[in-house]
Amino acid sequence: MKKCLIVYESYHHGNTKKVAEAMAAVSGAELCTADEAQGRDPDDYEVVGFGAGIAYGSHYEKLRKAAAGMKLSGKTVFVFSTSGTGSKDYNGKLEKQLADAGAAVAGSFACKGYDTKVMKLFGGIAKGHPDEKEISAAKEFARSMVK
Template sequence: MERPPLILCVSVSEGNTALVARAMAEVLRADVREPEDVDPHTLSERPLVGFGSGIFRGSHHARLRKYVERLPHVRGTRAFVYTTSGMGRSQSLPWQRSLESVLRDRGFEVVGSFSCRGFDTWLPLRIVGGLNKGHPDAEDLARAGEFAERIAEELPAR
């Protein structure tokens, strides 16, 4: 029996990314785990794997980047990338493309990416109370669910 989809999530500052991961997981009926809790050699057993974190100083969290860099080559496994950031999609897009490129090099079929604004308390912003307080909000989480629904339509029936 095929294992369910998996969403890898690094959510360390405000819990933004974990909220998005759970919204997608509910639709996909996916497991949500931190990268360190998943043997990278088991990813090929999953029909779909999501890779996500917040954007920190212009890049995915170091824990996620290190995990992806040591992935073995897979075949036939779909993947998606998701992020939260203070600037939303405009800030996340270059970093999503970078991670997507590494995943493709490892043999994953990248089927999409998702990003939304998240409450950002990076040091200079902390002084003024942060940026995007209240995000991701209900609308952001609904968009995450809709993204997951589009991906789910392409998954084989379980």
């Protein structure tokens, strides 16, 4: 297994944290938040994953800034997100940011995450997500990233 670091940011309902922890459990990856990433050297890892919830169409700014502050040229990276809709399209902007920084984007994963930003009065959307099936898919994805 390749040595992996996963940098994540999760503040709304801990949805992305759940996914990041599941990924780490099967891949042996070390986990850190965007704030903690400052103290990490990407050169200590063969693969670096970046994941966050989506706010207004983009990964949380804290995560994007943490990624921008790391030397990723030539590094293999992957991207993941949770969002109300679960759309993988949201990963595109961060993938581009990382590719522009010289990283090789090896994969992208997305799933739904409980969202009370919209439809709050009606209990939000994507309640119960990420669910068991999505967590299994996240694990499968992480395994493939460190193979």
